[in-house]
Amino acid sequence: MMNSLRAPFGNDGHVCECAQHINSISGRMEIDPLGNYSYPLSGQELMAMNPYRPWSARITSITELTETEKLFEFRFIDERIRNAFRHKPGQFVEVSIFGVGEAPISISSSPTKEGFFELCVRRAGAFTQVLHEMQCGDIVGIRGPFGRGFPLDLMRGHDVLCVAGGLGIAPLRSLINNIHDERSSFKKVTIIYGSRTPSEVMFRDQFEMWRHRKDFDLYLTVDHPDDGWDGHVGLVTAPIPTLELNPDDTFGAICGPPVMYKFVVEEMRKRNISYDHIYMSFERHMKCGMGKCGHCQIGHQYCCVDGPVFNYWEAKNIQGSM
Numbered sequence: 001m002m003n004s005l006r007a008p009f010g011n012d013g014h015v016c017e018c019a020q021h022i023n024s025i026s027g028r029m030e031i032d033p034l035g036n037y038s039y040p041l042s043g044q045e046l047m048a049m050n051p052y053r054p055w056s057a058r059i060t061s062i063t064e065l066t067e068t069e070k071l072f073e074f075r076f077i078d079e080r081i082r083n084a085f086r087h088k089p090g091q092f093v094e095v096s097i098f099g100v101g102e103a104p105i106s107i108s109s110s111p112t113k114e115g116f117f118e119l120c121v122r123r124a125g126a127f128t129q130v131l132h133e134m135q136c137g138d139i140v141g142i143r144g145p146f147g148r149g150f151p152l153d154l155m156r157g158h159d160v161l162c163v164a165g166g167l168g169i170a171p172l173r174s175l176i177n178n179i180h181d182e183r184s185s186f187k188k189v190t191i192i193y194g195s196r197t198p199s200e201v202m203f204r205d206q207f208e209m210w211r212h213r214k215d216f217d218l219y220l221t222v223d224h225p226d227d228g229w230d231g232h233v234g235l236v237t238a239p240i241p242t243l244e245l246n247p248d249d250t251f252g253a254i255c256g257p258p259v260m261y262k263f264v265v266e267e268m269r270k271r272n273i274s275y276d277h278i279y280m281s282f283e284r285h286m287k288c289g290m291g292k293c294g295h296c297q298i299g300h301q302y303c304c305v306d307g308p309v310f311n312y313w314e315a316k317n318i319q320g321s322m
Contacts, residue, residue: 043084051290054096054141055081060116062136065202068123069167070132071108074142075116087111089175090149090281090309094289095119095131096141103127104304106283107145108170110177120170120202146289147308150175150279155251159188161243161273163264165236165256169193169202171281172255176210183215190217190243194236194256198222198229217243236260240267247272255281265312275312282315283308 047055061073076082087093087107096102109118123132134140152175160179164172179186191210195201201220210216219239221232232238236256252268254261261280268278282303287295289304296303301314 041080043078043080043082046078046080047084051143054094054102054143056139057142059134059136059138059140065120065204066200069202070121070123071203072119072121072131073109073116074119074140076142077139082115085117085145087117087145087174088149089152089178090171090283091145091147092171092283092289092304092308093117093119093142093144093146096143097127097130097134098141100130101127102141102143104146104283104287104289106171106174106281106308108173110174110181112178112181120167120173122167144289147283147304148306150253150281150309151251152178155179156182156185158186159190159246159250160186160253161190161192161240161245161250161268162253163192163236163240163256164254165194165260166196166200167202168254168256168281170255171283172253173203173206175253180216187249188217188245189215190219190245192219192221192236192239194221194223194260196223198226235263237263237267240264240271243271245271245273247274250277252278253281254278255283275316278312279309280312280315281307281309 041049056077057074058077059072060075061071063071065071076085088111090106092104092106094102095105105119105121107117108120109116121128121131123129131140160175162172162176176189176191179189193201193207201207201222207218207220210218219232221234221236221238222229223234225231225233237260250271250273252264252273254264256264265278265280269275282298287293287304291302291305294302301307301310
């Protein structure tokens with residue numbers, strides 16, 4: 001499948017002024033008999049020219065995490081786009097399935113891994129059902145990345161406390177893996193992940209790796225244990241009062257169901273973590289990614305443009321954010 005731009009032609013078949021203008025910008029332009037055009041622009045320039053255009057990406061790996069979640073690995077077909085694509089933990093992309101629709105999905109892989117990116121997708125509707133039925137080698141369209149991610153530059157040199165609930169581990173995994181790959185740039189790292197049941201715990205292999213690392217403190221907790229569960233039972237907030245932490249040197253990162261934000265923030269504040277050191281992702285509000293549709297508007301902010309990551313002071317002043 002060729003996913004290319006079309007050159008604008010006039011009624012007489014000649015290239016219109018718009019295309020001639022593009023030609024003057026690019027320096028030179030090649031047009032084939034079908035009207036497709038290309039020119040020697042870099043990947044960054046191509047992506048910046050039209051943020052509404054999805055770029056073709058091939059599914060190169062699929063990992064089943066639970067009965068309803070899968071982890072997809074994607075690689076852009078165009079090498080220029082593949083080399084130019086960069087993201088920050090907490091950002092998201094728009095995924096297009098041609099003939100089906102488009103949906104925003106947070107990036108789960110670390111920016112340190114170049115040449116591919118990963119998306120954790122829950123089967124929750126018609127679009128995600130089709131995506132779950134796709135196989136390695138199938139092609140989708142990708143726009144982005146969009147939004148504001150977690151402030152890695154501020155977090156470097158400090159302790160980091162990550163608290164995730166359910167599918168909220170997907171965007172936080174990008175942050176945690178980034179910290180893992182730049183481990184010497186961060187101090188103490190604590191990960192708390194809560195799930196309803198053991199069968200819904202995602203990224204089990206990765207949790208096992210983090211569990212056995214001396215420079216990561218990991219707490220897994222579930223609401224409803226089964227006979228084989230030997231971990232913590234209870235709310236995701238339960239471990240926070242027992243943690244050994246330096247509140248003046250700690251950044252918090254939170255992502256999960258909206259109901260959990262208020263209570264996690266309250267527990268962090270009881271430990272005297274500063275409000276401006278507590279960052280939350282509202283990635284569930286995404287829609288178009290461009291601030292055009294209004295779906296993600298929270299108060300006076302557009303979540304897809306001004307977020308999805310906000311610190312507490314910003315979120316506190318956005319009506320309806322929590």
